[in-house]
Amino acid sequence: MKRRALWAGLMAAGLVVAGCGSAAPKEAPSGGAQQKLVVWDWKSGESVASDYIEKAKADFAKRHPGVTVEFVAQPFDQYYTLLGTAIQAGKGPDVMLFNGGGQIRDRVDALLPLDQYVAEDKSRLTGWDAFSKDGKVYAAPVTLQGHPIYYNKALYEKAGLDPASPPKTWDELVRGCAAIKKATGAACFALGNKEGFGIQFFMSGLGSGTLTPQEYDSWIAGKREWTSPHVKRIFELWKEAGDKGLNNEGANSTAMFTDIFGVFQTGKAAHIIGLMSDIGHWKDFGEFLPPDKIGVMQAPVVTDGATPSLPYDGGIGYAVAKWTKDPGLAAGLVRSLTSTEALTAFHAKAGAIASDTTIDVSQAGPAAATIVSQLKTGKPALHVALSSKTLDLMGRLSQQLLSGSATVDKAVKQLAASDKAS
Amino acid sequence: MPIGELSPSVRSGRAGGEAVKPRRGRPGSRTSFRRAGVDRLAPYVLVAPAVLIILALRLWPLVLGVNFSFTGDGELNGTPVGLSNYLELAGDPLFRTSLRNVGLLVLLLPLAVAIPGLLATFIYLRVPGHRIYRSVYFFPAVLSPVIVGAIFNLLLGFDGPVNAALGAIGAGPVDWLGDPGIAMFTVVGVHVWATFGMALVVFLAGFSTLDGSLLDAARVDGASLRQIIWHVIIPSLTRTIQFVFVTTMIGMLTSMFGLLFVMTGGGPEGSTYLPEFYIWHQQGQMNRPALASAASTVLFVVMLVVGLLQITLLRRTGRQD
Known part of the structure; x- marks a missing residue:
C-alpha cells in the first residue's frame, strides 16, 4: 500500500511540474575575475x-x-x-x-x-x-x-591514361575508370559510407559539375530545390556509381576515416573524394603514395553549363x-x-x-x-549548408539508395521535407 | 501525570532491564522516555541515507527527465510543449525501428539462453575436452564490448577473413555489417558470443545441484541423450533457466550500446538502432535533450513493463516450488 502511495505521490508531483523548467539552462552564470x-x-x-x-x-x-x-x-x-x-x-x-x-x-x-x-x-x-x-x-x-577529388596517377599510368590531364566530364571519367578496372582491377571510387558520410563528400565533390552556378549559389543561400532535375541528378549519379560497380565493394560497411583512405592509398581505387584539412588529404596518403603520384582534379562536368569549382x-x-x-x-x-x-x-x-x-x-x-x-574560385560546399538533422537523414537514405531499398524520388522528397523543417 | 506513572510500569513489563534494576526508576524514567523516542526514530534514521540517495540520485532525476520531456528544444528551450516530443517520437521511423529491435531482441532471447544451456549440458555430460571448453567459453566474457566490437569489425569487414573463408568454399561474400537485413542479427550474434560465458557458469552451478541418481536411473532405463536432456535435465533446471532468462534479457536490453557504437553506429540505414542508442544520438549528436528525455521516458516505461512481467514470472514459479 505504502509503495503504491509513494508512486502515486511521485506521479502527481511529476504531473504538477510537467512542462516546467528546461532541458538545457537558459542563462549562464557570469561575473568574477579569472586568470x-x-x-x-x-x-x-x-x-x-x-x-x-x-x-x-x-x-x-x-x-x-x-x-x-x-x-x-x-x-x-x-x-x-x-x-x-x-x-x-x-x-x-x-x-x-x-x-x-x-x-x-x-x-x-x-x-x-x-x-x-x-x-x-x-x-x-x-x-x-x-x-x-x-x-x-x-x-x-x-x-x-573542402572536398577535392584526389586521383592515383600511378593507376592512370598503368591503364595508359595521361595522368597530367584528368577527365573533364563524367562520361570521360567513367570510360577512364573502365580502362583502369581492366588494367589494374582497381575500383573507380574509394567510398566509405558506413556512417553515412560518403554521400556528403560525394554531393559536395561532384556538385559543382552538376548544378549550374546559379543553382549552386541559391542552394548555398538557402533556396534549395531538392526535386529539381540537377539536384536529383546528384543522387542518381550516387545510385548509378553503386549500381555500375564504380565503388569499392561493401561501401555501406566501410568506415570513412579509418578504412576508406587505406583503400585509396593502397591502390585499390583510383579516385577518392577526400578532405583538405588535416586528415584524409594528400599528406595522409603520402604513407604509401608519393606526393608526385597524387593528383587533384576538378569535379567532372555532368550537365552543360556547370562550372566546376573547389568546394570548401x-x-x-x-x-x-x-x-x-x-x-x-x-x-x-x-x-x-x-x-x-x-x-x-x-x-x-x-x-x-x-x-x-x-x-x-x-x-x-x-x-x-x-x-x-x-581556393580563389572555390565556393562553399553543398552539404555544409544543411542542418545536422538533414545530413543524418541523408546518410541513411544514401545507404538505402546503394542497397536499392529507396528510390531517388523518395529520397529527395524526404530530404526536402527535412530541410524545410529545420 | 498519569502518563509519567504509567510509562515505567509499561516499560518494565516490556523491557527486562528496567524490571531488574528498579532503583534507576526515577532518573531513568526520563531517559527511558527519551529512549522510546530514539527507538521510534532509529529505523528512520538508519534507513534515511539509502532513501535519500534513492530519492536524490534516482527518483528526482527521473522526475526531472519526465518533466523535461514535456519541454521543447533549441529556441523552445524551457517552454512547455505538451506531448509534441512524444508525437515526434511516434512519427520518427528511426525510433520505431529502435522499438522494433527491442521486440526482435526479446524474440531472439530463447536462442541466447539455449546456446549456453546446451554447451553447459555437454560440459556436464563430460564430452572429451570439457575442462578446456569450460575456460575457453568463459574467456570472451572478460573482454570489453569495445574490444569485442573492434575484433569483429575486422573479422566481418567486407574484405575481412570471414568473407575470405566463405569465398574459399565457394559461398558469396556477405555484407555482415552493411546489409540492413543482416546487421542486427550480426550484432546480436556477437553480443551472445561475448556474454554467454556468464550464463554458462550459472548453468554449470545449476547442474551441480542436479541429482545424479536421476541421470543414472534414466541411463539404466535406456534413455537416449535427447530424452535425458528433455525429460530429466530441463525439468530439474527450471529455476536456473528462468534466472538465466531474466539476466540475459537485462543484458540484451541494457548493454548493447558499446557493441552498436563500435560495430554499426546505428547503421546501415538506421537498422540497428536501439532506444539507448537513439537517446544518445539525439542528445549528443543532434543536440535535442528534450526529445532525448522523452525517448528515455518511453524506454523507462518499456523496461518497467518488462521488469514487472519478469517479477511476476519469477514469483509464480517460486510459488510452484
Whole structure:
C-alpha cells in the first residue's frame, strides 16, 4: 500500500511540474575575475598539432602575461556529447573547437558573437561563413575543409591514361575508370559510407559539375530545390556509381576515416573524394603514395553549363562560450590560435590547408599547390549548408539508395521535407 | 501525570532491564522516555541515507527527465510543449525501428539462453575436452564490448577473413555489417558470443545441484541423450533457466550500446538502432535533450513493463516450488 502511495505521490508531483523548467539552462552564470582559460578540442593532444599549440600559447602569453591556458584534448567520437553536457550545465570550457557548418550553427545559443574582436582578422583569414549564423561570426577558422577529388596517377599510368590531364566530364571519367578496372582491377571510387558520410563528400565533390552556378549559389543561400532535375541528378549519379560497380565493394560497411583512405592509398581505387584539412588529404596518403603520384582534379562536368569549382568552407575553428568570465581575454586566445605564425606551424606539420591565405604552401607538393590555386574560385560546399538533422537523414537514405531499398524520388522528397523543417 | 506513572510500569513489563534494576526508576524514567523516542526514530534514521540517495540520485532525476520531456528544444528551450516530443517520437521511423529491435531482441532471447544451456549440458555430460571448453567459453566474457566490437569489425569487414573463408568454399561474400537485413542479427550474434560465458557458469552451478541418481536411473532405463536432456535435465533446471532468462534479457536490453557504437553506429540505414542508442544520438549528436528525455521516458516505461512481467514470472514459479 505504502509503495503504491509513494508512486502515486511521485506521479502527481511529476504531473504538477510537467512542462516546467528546461532541458538545457537558459542563462549562464557570469561575473568574477579569472586568470585561467580552459580550452576544449580534439586536436591539441595530437603530435602533429603540438607545434601549432605551442606557437599559439606563446603568442597569447606575449599579449596577456600571467594568464594560464589549459588545453583539454577530448576524444573526437565523444566530443559533441561532452560539449552538449557542458552546454546544458551552463559551465565548461571558455574556448572550444568546432567543426564548421551544422555542428556550430546548432549550438550558437551557447556561444559569444566574436565580430567585434576579430574584425582585424577578417581579410587575412578565409572560411568565415561556416562559422556564421544570421550575420554573426561565432568562431575564427583555423583550417579550411573542402572536398577535392584526389586521383592515383600511378593507376592512370598503368591503364595508359595521361595522368597530367584528368577527365573533364563524367562520361570521360567513367570510360577512364573502365580502362583502369581492366588494367589494374582497381575500383573507380574509394567510398566509405558506413556512417553515412560518403554521400556528403560525394554531393559536395561532384556538385559543382552538376548544378549550374546559379543553382549552386541559391542552394548555398538557402533556396534549395531538392526535386529539381540537377539536384536529383546528384543522387542518381550516387545510385548509378553503386549500381555500375564504380565503388569499392561493401561501401555501406566501410568506415570513412579509418578504412576508406587505406583503400585509396593502397591502390585499390583510383579516385577518392577526400578532405583538405588535416586528415584524409594528400599528406595522409603520402604513407604509401608519393606526393608526385597524387593528383587533384576538378569535379567532372555532368550537365552543360556547370562550372566546376573547389568546394570548401572553414574547417575547424575556435569559439568562445557565452559563460566565459572575461570575453575579451577568451577572444584574445582565439586570435592567438589563428595567428599567422601558429597556422604556419599547423600547415607545416599536419599538412592542413590553413585558413590564413598569406601562408606559403610551395613546399607541400603539387596536390596542395593545386588545391590552394583553386581556393580563389572555390565556393562553399553543398552539404555544409544543411542542418545536422538533414545530413543524418541523408546518410541513411544514401545507404538505402546503394542497397536499392529507396528510390531517388523518395529520397529527395524526404530530404526536402527535412530541410524545410529545420 | 498519569502518563509519567504509567510509562515505567509499561516499560518494565516490556523491557527486562528496567524490571531488574528498579532503583534507576526515577532518573531513568526520563531517559527511558527519551529512549522510546530514539527507538521510534532509529529505523528512520538508519534507513534515511539509502532513501535519500534513492530519492536524490534516482527518483528526482527521473522526475526531472519526465518533466523535461514535456519541454521543447533549441529556441523552445524551457517552454512547455505538451506531448509534441512524444508525437515526434511516434512519427520518427528511426525510433520505431529502435522499438522494433527491442521486440526482435526479446524474440531472439530463447536462442541466447539455449546456446549456453546446451554447451553447459555437454560440459556436464563430460564430452572429451570439457575442462578446456569450460575456460575457453568463459574467456570472451572478460573482454570489453569495445574490444569485442573492434575484433569483429575486422573479422566481418567486407574484405575481412570471414568473407575470405566463405569465398574459399565457394559461398558469396556477405555484407555482415552493411546489409540492413543482416546487421542486427550480426550484432546480436556477437553480443551472445561475448556474454554467454556468464550464463554458462550459472548453468554449470545449476547442474551441480542436479541429482545424479536421476541421470543414472534414466541411463539404466535406456534413455537416449535427447530424452535425458528433455525429460530429466530441463525439468530439474527450471529455476536456473528462468534466472538465466531474466539476466540475459537485462543484458540484451541494457548493454548493447558499446557493441552498436563500435560495430554499426546505428547503421546501415538506421537498422540497428536501439532506444539507448537513439537517446544518445539525439542528445549528443543532434543536440535535442528534450526529445532525448522523452525517448528515455518511453524506454523507462518499456523496461518497467518488462521488469514487472519478469517479477511476476519469477514469483509464480517460486510459488510452484
